[in-house]
Amino acid sequence: MEVSALILAAGSGTRMKSKKPKVMHEILGRPIISYVLDTVHALDIDRIGIVVGHGANEVMEALGDSYKYIPQPSQLGTGDAVIKSRTTFEKVPGYLLVLCGDTPLLQKTTIARMIELAEKENPSCVMLTAKVPDPQGYGRIIRDNWNNIEEIVEERDCSSEEKMINEVNTGVYLFKIDDLWQALEKISPDNDQKEYYLTDVVSILHEQQKITLAVKSHNLEEYRGINNKWQLAEISSDLLELRLKNLCLDGVTILDPKSTYIEADVTIGQDTVIHPNTILTGSITIGDDCEIGPFVHLIGDNKGIQIANNVKVGPFVRIRPPAEILDDAKIGCFIDLKKSKIGKRSKVPHLSYIGDTEMGEDVNIGAGTITCNYDGKNKFKTKIGNRVFTGSDTMLIAPIELGDDSYTGAGSVISGNVESGDLAIERTKVRVIKGWGKRKNSDSTGKES
Numbered sequence: 001m002e003v004s005a006l007i008l009a010a011g012s013g014t015r016m017k018s019k020k021p022k023v024m025h026e027i028l029g030r031p032i033i034s035y036v037l038d039t040v041h042a043l044d045i046d047r048i049g050i051v052v053g054h055g056a057n058e059v060m061e062a063l064g065d066s067y068k069y070i071p072q073p074s075q076l077g078t079g080d081a082v083i084k085s086r087t088t089f090e091k092v093p094g095y096l097l098v099l100c101g102d103t104p105l106l107q108k109t110t111i112a113r114m115i116e117l118a119e120k121e122n123p124s125c126v127m128l129t130a131k132v133p134d135p136q137g138y139g140r141i142i143r144d145n146w147n148n149i150e151e152i153v154e155e156r157d158c159s160s161e162e163k164m165i166n167e168v169n170t171g172v173y174l175f176k177i178d179d180l181w182q183a184l185e186k187i188s189p190d191n192d193q194k195e196y197y198l199t200d201v202v203s204i205l206h207e208q209q210k211i212t213l214a215v216k217s218h219n220l221e222e223y224r225g226i227n228n229k230w231q232l233a234e235i236s237s238d239l240l241e242l243r244l245k246n247l248c249l250d251g252v253t254i255l256d257p258k259s260t261y262i263e264a265d266v267t268i269g270q271d272t273v274i275h276p277n278t279i280l281t282g283s284i285t286i287g288d289d290c291e292i293g294p295f296v297h298l299i300g301d302n303k304g305i306q307i308a309n310n311v312k313v314g315p316f317v318r319i320r321p322p323a324e325i326l327d328d329a330k331i332g333c334f335i336d337l338k339k340s341k342i343g344k345r346s347k348v349p350h351l352s353y354i355g356d357t358e359m360g361e362d363v364n365i366g367a368g369t370i371t372c373n374y375d376g377k378n379k380f381k382t383k384i385g386n387r388v389f390t391g392s393d394t395m396l397i398a399p400i401e402l403g404d405d406s407y408t409g410a411g412s413v414i415s416g417n418v419e420s421g422d423l424a425i426e427r428t429k430v431r432v433i434k435g436w437g438k439r440k441n442s443d444s445t446g447k448e449s
């Protein structure tokens with residue numbers, strides 16, 4: 001059976017009170033709609049249309065060109081949104097799965113059950129309904145004397161009796177494509193909102209003696225939609241918990257899930273320990289047996305951070321992308337590191353800023369060493385060879401290269417290259433003034449010594 005998918009994402013999302021289109025708000029670093037798309041992809045559906053309206057350009061730019069975008073210039077209702085996709089899907093056989101872009105918890109297995117039922121019974125429509133304790137806000141499912149679905153009535157159009165019905169429309173449908181277009185020709189905006197309701201298709205099918213079947217959701221959470229930023233926060237926090245749980249089940253040790261935030265595009269290897277107050281955002285790969293945290297913020301963005309095996313990062317470290325830290329290296333504590341590569345077994349252990357730097361293997365960076373990479377206009381590179389040792393508080397004025405096995409003296413400002421095996425030291429001779437302290441003390445008490 002052929003199944004295509006249509007995702008409705010043109011609505012303005014007024015209740016989000018935001019300049020951003022609703023489906024572009026992020027959960028664990030990914031847009032809400034990408035969760036719905038993941039589910040559709042997981043079902044091996046490749047013909048996917050997305051109805052866009054509010055913020056259409058932003059949505060299209062973020063999701064790329066593997067989808068068919070269907071513009072809906074004015075948001076005249078869910079029925080109108082589907083009508084706009086007619087030319088795209090008219091000649092396509094089989095069924096059209098219609099989903100909303102704002103329901104990231106929807107389960108693949110639930111939709112698979114809908115598809116199975118359609119395959120078995122060949123109905124005009126299979127919809128996902130749910131029996132809920134509080135049906136407020138949802139369209140109610142009205143059944144006829146034979147228990148067949150007769151119509152869906154929106155809350156605002158419900159009589160007080162209909163409001164008591166607790167079987168609701170989740171907004172997920174599988175329509176037989178030919179029957180869908182015929183029914184959509186008959187819908188009208190004759191309702192409280194003066195919109196074209198997709199839900200009216202169901203009563204039209206019933207009048208035509210065509211069958212709509214229901215699959216009931218086993219999971220009371222999965223159809224929860226995001227309409228405001230508190231719902232966004234709640235669902236984000238639920239998905240975060242699930243994410244941390246799955247990481248643990250895959251062999252990662254997370255000492256304090258309550259203070260740990262790990263986004264969707266982060267992968268972590270076995271036996272890596274994540275200490276409290278660790279924040280991992282964007283694209284990050286961490287290998288096996290690492291120690292990350294406490295108080296670490298790794299910002300992968302889309303440029304990425306790669307951390308190999310047995311690396312220690314923390315406490316109090318921030319890393320910005322792109323960054324690559326190789327096996328057995330150590331970063332922390334109080335380190336700000338950006339756009340740098342750190343070689344195997346190298347250590348950046350205390351109070352440093354390392355930026356635009358390529359560092360070799362077995363390097364020891366002294367406490368307080370700083371790569372001075374910025375002159376106010378441009379950024380410059382620092383290249384540090386293998387087995388280099390910088391003394392504490394070395395300032396490396398980039399562009400600069402330190403050859404293999406070279407050294408810098410503590411407190412030096414190094415503004416030129418250091419050749420392999422050399423020591424660079426920049427330090428004025430200490431001047432000692434005999435008895436100065438003693439005299440100062442006696443001055444302050446007023447007594448002669």
Ligand code: UD1
Nearest residue numbers: 008009010011075076077078100101138139169170171197
């Ligand atoms: C809809 C259903 C309701 C169901 C509920 C489940 C209708 C008329 N009602 O109501 O029975 O219980 O979902 O959550 O369908 N959209 C467009 N273009 C439009 C209007 C909406 O693309 O012109 C998109 C929205 O972006 C959103 C989705 O369609 O993703 C649903 O629209 P929304 O306004 O949230 O419908 P509900 O009132 O929640």
Ligand code: MG
Nearest residue numbers: 100102225227
């Ligand atoms: Mg809604």
